[in-house]
Amino acid sequence: MTKEKLILHNNLKTVRTQQKLSQSKLAEMVGVSRQTISNIETGEFVPTARLALLLCLALDKKFEDLFYF
Template identity: 80%
Template sequence: MTGVSRTTISSIETGQFNPTAKLALTLCYALDKKFEDLFYF
């Protein structure tokens, strides 16, 4: 649904990779979550 591999998702989850703004918004849409719910500064 997001067009990225499981490895990429895992890297985002563990903090090894920071997604682009486009990918971050795609993840929010795919998971039906607000940006603030998935990412923090």
């Protein structure tokens, strides 16, 4: 049996732009750099559980609304 590598994808950019938030503003809201938000949106960085939760709270979304496999 082989293990499949699960990659966490996200709808962060879509949700962020729908709420008219800049990367900088969202970064400020959750305590990270603008570059971190950019890297999450492009899939270059997978957020920690804590950061994913903060993003959900900041955007008033459920985890499954922002992230998926």
